[in-house]
Amino acid sequence: MASDPKGSWTAFWSYQMIGKGFFGALALSSTRFSAEQIRRLLIFLLLMLVARNIAMVIYGYQHPVFLGGTEYAVEEFLLGYRRQGDHLLVLFPFILAAAFVWEKYKNVVLSLMCVEILLLASTGWRGAWMGFAGGCLMLLVMFRAWGMLVVLAIGSIAVAVIGLAASSTNIVAMAISRGFGDSNRVNMVWKPVLDMLAQSNWQGYGFGQSRYLELISTYSAVHPERAIPVLGDAHNMILNFAMAAGWLGAFAFVVTLVCGMVLCLLRLRDKTVFPEQTILLAGTAAAWLATYGLLGLTDQPHYNNLAVLAVLTSVALASSRTELRR
DSSP states (O other): OOOOHHHHHHHHSSSSSHHHHHHHHHHHHOOOHHHHHHOOOOOOHHHHHHHHHHHHHHHHHHSSSGGGGHHHHHHHHHHHHHTTTTHHHHHHHHHHHHHHSGGGHHHHHHHHHHHHHHHHHHHTOHHHHHHHHHHHHHHHHHHTTTHHHHHHHHHHHHHHHHHHHHHHHSSHHHHHHHOOOOEEEEEEEEHHHHHHHTTTTTTTOSSOOHHHHHHHHHHHHHOGTTOOOSSSSSSHHHHHHHHHHHHHHHHHHHHHHHHHHHHHHHHOTTOOOOOOHHHEEEEHHHHIIIIIIIHHHHSSSOOHHHHHHHHHHHHHHOHHHHHHOO
């Protein structure tokens, strides 16, 4: 159903989309990575997380949307700050998993966890909160780290209490006041998308945000009585892939998500797995859950994160103790 197949393919293959990522994952699937190589990869992921934290602090200082007021009212500033949060969901699970394998770094990771809680809280992004909590909980239960689970709970509660006590207009207080509501996603976003999918017989309309904006703008104009907002995506990854590639695209996404988690978890049961690979496997499984299994239910994490996770999954599964012995 894509009106511009060439444009759809270009969007799929581009950096923001997943084509190159999955091609890279396929190319790496037959490669064996040693413990030293994985250690370097984990250091790189840590540096990326630190860099992302610094970027968020700088952006937050320049545009303090978390305080509410006029900065918060400017959607460009709000989204510019908030949309950096999903990268934390991809990167932090690897650092947390490392703390359970290399316990001497546990206190450092605990401090970093507090930083991530503060940064994510300041985005007011409830879906990211849910994803972060889910990813961390998966790892804490997997490694039976009950003490750190208490730290996570206390830190989250403390941030919520401080946010509510500080003012009623800061971004944390406003997000908490909305509770577990869907922010009208069902009626204003998901139902229109389901209507459009029904019109295409669930064949989809092609990849690319411009294509989606064209479709939702037309739908909104045809149904002015419903006041449908023109947003850049369907705020649900399954629906996003369905709009792009129909039921087959939605099915492919679900299979990719489930396989990314399950294959890593199953490989962790292998007695030949070495410590660095344990970190990579556990972190990858938790990152899939946090970013696309939970946040992806209510929003659209960056597609390049999907490409990154595909590559990391391939590296984690392809690694071998054989290389360690050489």
